[in-house]
Amino acid sequence: MDMLRLLPRVVTEWIHGGQILVTACSVMVALLSFTMVLARFGPRLKFPPGPKGLPIVGNLLQMGARPHRAMTAMHKKYGHIVYLRLGCVPTVVVDSPALIAEVTKEQDSVFSSRPHMTFTDIVAYDAHDFAMAPYGPHWRHVRRICVNELLTPKRLASTARERTEESACMIGAVSEAAQKGEVVDMRDVFAGVSMTVMCRMLLGRREFAATGQKPKDFKHLIHELFRLMGALNLRDFVPCLGWLDLQGFERDMYKLRNEIDEVLDAVIQEHRDLASGKRPGGKPNDFVSVLLDLPGENGALHLKDDTMKAIIIDMMAGATDTSAVTNEWAMAEIIRSPRIQRKLQEEIDNVVGRDRNVTEADVSEFPYLMCVVKETFRLHPAGPFAIPRETMADTTLNGYHIPKGTRVLINIFSLGRSAETWTEPLKFQPERWENENLSAIHDPGFRILPFGYGRRQCPGYNLGTTMVLLTLARLLHAFEWRFPSGVTADSLDMEELYGCTSPLRTRLRAIAIPRLAPHLYAQ
Numbered sequence: 001m002d003m004l005r006l007l008p009r010v011v012t013e014w015i016h017g018g019q020i021l022v023t024a025c026s027v028m029v030a031l032l033s034f035t036m037v038l039a040r041f042g043p044r045l046k047f048p049p050g051p052k053g054l055p056i057v058g059n060l061l062q063m064g065a066r067p068h069r070a071m072t073a074m075h076k077k078y079g080h081i082v083y084l085r086l087g088c089v090p091t092v093v094v095d096s097p098a099l100i101a102e103v104t105k106e107q108d109s110v111f112s113s114r115p116h117m118t119f120t121d122i123v124a125y126d127a128h129d130f131a132m133a134p135y136g137p138h139w140r141h142v143r144r145i146c147v148n149e150l151l152t153p154k155r156l157a158s159t160a161r162e163r164t165e166e167s168a169c170m171i172g173a174v175s176e177a178a179q180k181g182e183v184v185d186m187r188d189v190f191a192g193v194s195m196t197v198m199c200r201m202l203l204g205r206r207e208f209a210a211t212g213q214k215p216k217d218f219k220h221l222i223h224e225l226f227r228l229m230g231a232l233n234l235r236d237f238v239p240c241l242g243w244l245d246l247q248g249f250e251r252d253m254y255k256l257r258n259e260i261d262e263v264l265d266a267v268i269q270e271h272r273d274l275a276s277g278k279r280p281g282g283k284p285n286d287f288v289s290v291l292l293d294l295p296g297e298n299g300a301l302h303l304k305d306d307t308m309k310a311i312i313i314d315m316m317a318g319a320t321d322t323s324a325v326t327n328e329w330a331m332a333e334i335i336r337s338p339r340i341q342r343k344l345q346e347e348i349d350n351v352v353g354r355d356r357n358v359t360e361a362d363v364s365e366f367p368y369l370m371c372v373v374k375e376t377f378r379l380h381p382a383g384p385f386a387i388p389r390e391t392m393a394d395t396t397l398n399g400y401h402i403p404k405g406t407r408v409l410i411n412i413f414s415l416g417r418s419a420e421t422w423t424e425p426l427k428f429q430p431e432r433w434e435n436e437n438l439s440a441i442h443d444p445g446f447r448i449l450p451f452g453y454g455r456r457q458c459p460g461y462n463l464g465t466t467m468v469l470l471t472l473a474r475l476l477h478a479f480e481w482r483f484p485s486g487v488t489a490d491s492l493d494m495e496e497l498y499g500c501t502s503p504l505r506t507r508l509r510a511i512a513i514p515r516l517a518p519h520l521y522a523q
């Protein structure tokens with residue numbers, strides 16, 4: 001009976017509910033039609049041109065083994081701004097002075113973040129560093145510490161002794177090889193000197209070991225770090241396949257992180273023990289001591305251990321491979337051209353003479369050497385791309401829509417080889433810099449970008465340039481350089497590898513012939 005009485009009400013409500021449903025559907029259809037009409041006839045968001053990609057992987061497979069070269073070819077086809085989809089990551093690549101100035105200067109505030117990557121989580125201590133950290137208070141805080149406490153002109157001056165001693169060791173080792181008539185592996189020389197200089201500046205000594213263990217080879221750790229940082233890890237582009245770790249990168253990242261932890265935990269503990277007097281020897285004058293000394297609030301530590309370790313890794317990675325790769329390219333070009341080598345040696349001899357060694361104070365007196373270094377930055381940049389950036393808001397670049405969260409790559413390699421900017425771009429011609437302001441680290445016309453620009457500019461440009469100039473000046477002053485028999489200027493392999501840094505594909509090997517009195521080679 002009750003059911004019969006309720007029936008009209010149920011029917012009414014059902015009709016009423018149906019009306020709501022019909023109304024909702026109508027609104028949705030209308031909205032959808034409106035969106036479609038708008039997309040068809042309304043103002044369209046114009047994205048930069050670029051190649052069509054495949055489903056899921058997008059343009060990843062078009063990157064090949066040397067993405068900077070693949071991109072340079074794409075710039076020729078599509079223009080100075082190219083849009084790609086790397087897996088699911090919208091990416092924009094730029095390579096002209098005007099666009100790079102727009103990204104790093106005019107719109108720096110929009111383009112200054114870094115993308116989130118697996119490497120950042122695992123190796124960079126969950127973005128506790130600052131090179132890979134997203135733009136924000138943590139990045140600002142840590143960067144300020146590095147610029148104001150670690151890389152100040154005063155602190156750099158106070159560590160000149162370490163750099164001088166290490167370059168003397170380098171000269172001693174090369175001289176030994178020369179006496180034995182051995183061919184010198186230049187990559188080992190440059191990697192060795194940049195690593196020992198940075199180990200001493202940062203950690204207070206040349207190598208480190210946890211108690212009772214063999215010293216870890218930092219060189220190997222940094223090479224591994226660069227390999228993994230530059231790798232195109234599938235998880236970052238196609239997250240749904242990430243768990244498979246098909247390339248084995250994540251396995252290697254965890255291994256690397258454990259090795260780094262082992263070394264740096266021992267370093268920090270040793271510094272604490274030295275500072276508290278638990279261990280004899282006194283407090284070292286190095287960057288770790290500075291970081292440990294920073295005052296925190298209410299007696300707390302200023303920086304957590306993970307942040308300190310992340311900063312040390314940033315500085316070590318930022319300083320070592322970049323300067324070693326620059327030196328190897330510069331030396332390859334110098335040995336290929338006896339004229340350039342002679343001109344450099346004359347310049348150094350004129351300032352220093354042959355009765356003493358080059359010091360760090362001399363390097364500002366070598367304008368032609370600076371031209372050689374600038375030309376190396378142009379033709380053989382240490383890294384083919386600047387560290388990737390990410391947009392923090394929707395914006396417009398060259399009239400194209402760039403949404404928030406787009407990855408932005410600056411193709412430094414292609415910038416330096418553009419025929420629109422450079423005459424005979426593939427020719428190594430240091431003289432092209434002779435009438436330029438050589439003391440300016442940054443090129444105001446954005447024709448080269450060795451250290452980036454803007455908020456994310458390299459904080460170590462002074463130290464990096466000094467290390468490169470001093471190493472080259474010492475090697476050229478102390479030795480005459482030739483290729484081993486069978487190698488000529490034309491046969492030398494001048495192709496590069498791809499990675500975060502881009503060294504010569506084949507290690508540079510050379511013969512050193514001493515040109516100073518024997519006592520100047522003593523270590």
Ligand code: HEM
Pocket residue numbers: 130131132143314315316318319320322323326382383385386387388449450451452453455456457458459460461463464465468
């Ligand atoms: C010849 C030597 C060097 C070269 C060619 C070089 C190049 C660069 C480049 C291209 C960037 C990226 C800039 C950008 O994202 O726009 C960078 C960033 C950076 N470099 Fe260097 N660098 C050198 C030496 C150094 C040294 C000596 C240090 C430290 C001791 C260092 C630490 C860093 C750090 C920490 C960043 C990240 C900055 C940030 O994201 O805020 N670099 N470097």
